[in-house]
Amino acid sequence: MxxxxxxxxxxxxxxxxxxxxxxxxTASDIAASVNRLLVELGHPPVDEATVRSWIGDGAGQLVGQALRHAGDGRDVATVMPRFLEHYRDCLLLDxxxxxxxxxxxxxxxxxxxxxxxxxxxxxxxxxxxxxxxxxxxxxxxxxxxxxxxxxxxxxxxxxxxxxxxxxxxxxxxxxxxxxxxxxxxxxxxxxxxxxxxxxxxxxxxxxxxxxxxxxxxxxxxxxx
Ligand SMILES: O=C(O)COP(=O)(O)O
Ligand SMILES: [Mg+2]
Known part of the structure; x- marks a missing residue:
């Protein structure tokens, strides 16, 4: 050889x-950022297991799933800038x-x-x-x-x-x-x-x- x-x-x-x-x-940090957004929009937070099932297809899909879950008819694009701020703030939490x-x-x-x-x-x-x-x-x-x-x-x-x-x-x-x-x-x-x-x-x-x-x-x- x-x-x-x-x-x-x-x-x-x-x-x-x-x-x-x-x-x-990263699921707990992503869940934290999703929940900051949901609460800010007047919705209850969701548990981490639910958010885990939304991860993998990118931020747009993630936020779309969260809005649908909350029954919120807003367009993803309108809340995305705010979500990205939360994502940045939560990125290194845990x-x-x-x-x-x-x-x-x-x-x-x-x-x-x-x-x-x-x-x-x-x-x-x-x-x-x-x-x-x-x-x-x-x-x-x-x-x-x-x-x-x-x-x-x-x-x-x-x-x-x-x-x-x-x-x-x-x-x-x-x-x-x-x-x-x-x-x-x-x-x-x-x-x-x-x-x-x-x-x-x-x-x-x-x-x-x-x-x-x-x-x-x-x-x-x-x-x-
Ligand atoms: O942010 C996501 O949707 C998932 O990212 P990944 O491609 O590293 O799993
Ligand atoms: Mg992945």
Whole structure:
């Protein structure tokens, strides 16, 4: 065996990670910002489990779900600026890396794997959150919602990152928690691993075309 062949153990040269529900548990902060908005609009707050089921398709969908739930006929666009202020204020209240994330990113980096974040979280919030979690140095590229006209489940963000890394999309493993991640990866032709601990809704993790469903982040390192 040559030195090169023995050096690389991880099967994919690039990994694209979803953020909310995959790397970082942000549900309580997102719930806090949704509830600040709802209360301000004169509605009762909702519980965190309900908000969790609304996360994954971007801020517009999240706020749309909250307004519908409250029976509020306002247009999402009219309340979005205020929601984004609450989101900014709540962003770092209580976010937490999922167990094993940092040491797994370290091991992948040591293995020569190149990594990016591909999230539907609005772009102004992505870098501050990664910084606060201390994981910024692991990522060569970060793509948040609003940087491209499309967002997951459209394949465009994944294809854009594959281009940035100058590798075929089939070499980029997507790791995510929601139907938006699965839809984007399948549409793009990227291999997909789903985490089982995230914010998925009524969505069949095992029937979505993923190579694997993992319950602990470190299980990524066991993929062969
Ligand atoms: O903000 C969202 O809707 C979810 O973001 P994600 O793509 O990192 O899960
Ligand atoms: Mg997610």
């Amino acid at each position: 040559t030195a090169d062949a023995s050096a690389r153990r991880f099967p994919w040269p690039v990994v694209l990670f979803d953020l909310d529900g995959t790397l970082v548990d 976010p937490a890396l999922y167990p094993g994330v940092e040491r797994t990113l370290q091991a992948l980096q040591a293995d020569g794997v190149r990594m990016a974040v591909c999230t539907n979280k609005p772009v102004p919030f992505v870098a501050p959150l990664l910084d606060a979690m201390g994981i910024t140095p692991y990522f060569e590229a970060v793509l948040g919602a609003g940087e491209l006209p499309e967002r997951k489940p459209d394949p465009a963000p994944l294809l854009h990152l594959a281009d940035r890394f100058d590798v075929p999309i089939a070499s980029c493993l997507m790791v995510g928690d929601s139907s938006a991640d699965a839809g984007a990866a399948i549409a793009a032709g990227a291999p997909l691993v789903m985490v089982g601990y995230g914010y998925r809704r009524s969505f069949d993790l095992h029937g979505c075309g993923a190579l694997a469903v993992i319950d602990r982040f470190e299980q990524l390192l066991e993929l062969r």
